[in-house]
Amino acid sequence: MGAAGGVDSTKEVGDATRRWNRTDRRERWARNGNGARAGTRPDGRLGYGAGRKLCLPVVWKNRAASAGRALLAGGMPGLRCILDAAPVKIAIASGKGGTGKTTVAVNLACMLADRGERVQYLDCDVEAPNGHLFLKPRIEAREPVGIPVLVVDEETCTGCRTCAEVCAYHALAVLKKPVVFPELCHGYGGCALVCPSGAIREVNRPIGVVETGRSEGVAFVQGRLNVGEPMAPPLIRAVKKNVLADGVAILNAPPGTSCPVVAVVRDADYVLLVTEPTPFGLHDLKLAVAMVRGLGRRHGVVINRATLGYGRVRNFCAAEAIPMVLEIPDDRFAAEVYSRGQIAFRLLPEWHTLLTVLWQRIQSAS
Ligand code: SF4
Ligand code: SF4
Numbered sequence: 001m002g003a004a005g006g007v008d009s010t011k012e013v014g015d016a017t018r019r020w021n022r023t024d025r026r027e028r029w030a031r032n033g034n035g036a037r038a039g040t041r042p043d044g045r046l047g048y049g050a051g052r053k054l055c056l057p058v059v060w061k062n063r064a065a066s067a068g069r070a071l072l073a074g075g076m077p078g079l080r081c082i083l084d085a086a087p088v089k090i091a092i093a094s095g096k097g098g099t100g101k102t103t104v105a106v107n108l109a110c111m112l113a114d115r116g117e118r119v120q121y122l123d124c125d126v127e128a129p130n131g132h133l134f135l136k137p138r139i140e141a142r143e144p145v146g147i148p149v150l151v152v153d154e155e156t157c158t159g160c161r162t163c164a165e166v167c168a169y170h171a172l173a174v175l176k177k178p179v180v181f182p183e184l185c186h187g188y189g190g191c192a193l194v195c196p197s198g199a200i201r202e203v204n205r206p207i208g209v210v211e212t213g214r215s216e217g218v219a220f221v222q223g224r225l226n227v228g229e230p231m232a233p234p235l236i237r238a239v240k241k242n243v244l245a246d247g248v249a250i251l252n253a254p255p256g257t258s259c260p261v262v263a264v265v266r267d268a269d270y271v272l273l274v275t276e277p278t279p280f281g282l283h284d285l286k287l288a289v290a291m292v293r294g295l296g297r298r299h300g301v302v303i304n305r306a307t308l309g310y311g312r313v314r315n316f317c318a319a320e321a322i323p324m325v326l327e328i329p330d331d332r333f334a335a336e337v338y339s340r341g342q343i344a345f346r347l348l349p350e351w352h353t354l355l356t357v358l359w360q361r362i363q364s365a366s
Contacts, residue, residue, distance in 0.1 A: 005008070017133065089249045090362065091268035093292075095284025097255035099276045100304035100328070101125075103338055104358075105252040106134045110353040113217030114345075118247030121215075123222035124236045124264045125254040126208060130142040133341045137213040137220035145223070145238040146204040147231060148187040150179045156199035162192035163200060165361040183230050189341075208235045212242060219244060232260040240264075265292060270362050271299040277310030289322060298365055300325035302358070325361040326354060 024071045073254040092105040105121065112119040149286070152163075155175045161174045164201055171184035172191055182205055192200040208225040222238040240263075253264035265271050271292045276283040285301065292299045300323040303310050307330035317324045328334075334351070337344045343349045 004285040007184050022316050055363035081189070088247075088270075089243065089251060089268045091191045091251045091253050091265040091271045091297075092274060093253040093261055093265055093271055093288060094255055095257055095286070096276065096281050099255075099274045099281060100302075101252055101274045102130050102134070102232070102301055103304070103334075103344065104272060104274050104328075105250050106131050107343060107351060107355055108358065109135070109218045109250050110216070110250055110343050110351070112250075112346050113360065118219075118244065119217070119245060120221065120242075120244050120249045121333045122242065122249060122251045123220075123240055124251050124260075126223035126225040126235045126239065127234050127254060129222040129224060129252075131252055132220070132222060134343055135215040135218060135220055136341075137215035137218075139211050139213040141212045143210045143212075144206055144236075145208050145210055145235050147185075147234045148189070148202040148204040149182040149185045149205045149228065150180050150187070150189070150191055150200050152180060153199045153201070155194075156197050158197050158199075160255060162194050162196065166190045168193050186231075187234075207231055210235070210238050221321075233263040236260055236263040259288045262291065262295065265297055266295050269299055270365060271297045272302055273299055273360070274302045274304055275313060276305050277303060277313050279312075282313055282316060286316070289320065296336060299323075300361065300365060302326045302328065304328045306328040323361070323365060325365075328354060 009224075058274060078229055090108070092101045092108075095099050098242050102125075109119050109121040110280060121131055121135060123131040147327050150172075157172060157177055162173045163178055164172045167190065169184050169186055170267060171181050171186070173179050173181075178200075188204065189201070192202065207225065208230045211220075211224065213220045220237055221233045221242045225235055238249070251268065252266050253258045271287050273285060273292065275281045275288075289299070301313070301317050306327040310327070314324060316322075334344050337347050345355055
């Protein structure tokens with residue numbers, strides 16, 4: 001479906017848009033399944049959606065077509081390829097969970113791989129990585145990750161309390177002797193430096209694993225945090241050490257705006273904030289925007305499941321001068337593809353247009 005690498009992407013948008021406009025929805029739905037006619041029931045009758053004229057709102061069809069025409073007509077001045085500033089790190093984040101970060105991340109990775117780009121998907125949502133459900137990578141290596149934590153030799157300790165006084169994370173308490181709370185320890189070793197008796201030493205505490213592999217042209221990396229382990233940032237940093245020296249790295253961030261998210265987006269070249277048109281989505285989007293602004297990261301907003309109510313998000317973005325780089329329509333077909341663990345880009349032609357427009361807009365923002 002995707003064009004080979006080196007093909008002019010503006011032409012791609014136009015071609016995809018024209019194909020999309022020509023395509024009969026019924027025929028497309030019939031091609032949606034995993035080799036089978038997904039819109040057809042076992043008895044051969046047409047199933048859900050097979051007889052529908054459109055699976056997307058007409059308004060969206062028109063909008064996607066006009067976006068393609070705008071690109072064809074040179075309607076996006078300042079378009080600049082950022083692939084020469086390698087590696088390009090695109091972080092996919094959101095305030096609220098469940099807005100479609102992984103959908104955008106894996107589809108964008110597949111689109112770029114089909115264009116012949118060197119692309120890498122890094123799942124930094126280490127508490128619940130799920131990109132593997134869609135990319136289905138062949139895992140080639142697993143590397144355990146640990147962090148240094150401190151242990152105290154009670155025989156040597158004099159109980160002077162100096163260590164507890166310097167510990168900003170309250171990971172040490174001195175009763176008669178020091179007690180270390182390893183889950184709180186950040187392992188920077190300040191306590192060992194100040195201990196006058198040399199009673200403190202480091203040991204390694206495993207926190208998770210980094211897995212690397214490949215999936216149809218996409219280099220794959222994911223972190224898996226041990227169950228109950230609160231220290232996600234060190235594992236995220238270990239995942240990011242695998243960013244390739246060139247190409248495009250797509251980093252799927254955890255939801256929220258706390259330390260693990262900051263660890264992902266702090267050095268990203270561009271942050272895509274994926275949101276949904278609900279009051280919760282908008283509330284958390286505002287927090288996420290404040291975070292990326294605080295970090296000085298370029299960013300844009302993707303509205304997923306754009307349907308009734310998304311005007312509030314659009315108004316917010318307009319008022320704050322935040323680029324809205326994509327509106328993904330509320331589409332039951334896309335939801336069904338997602339629920340089957342499939343890649344919408346490979347099954348729904350309109351996603352080719354959507355993702356190509358998205359990539360163009362990311363590039364133009366650089
Ligand atoms: S290494 Fe740092 S965080 Fe851990 S106990 Fe020592 S001072 Fe506290
Ligand atoms: S600084 Fe060293 S000697 Fe003093 S309480 Fe802590 S571990 Fe013991």
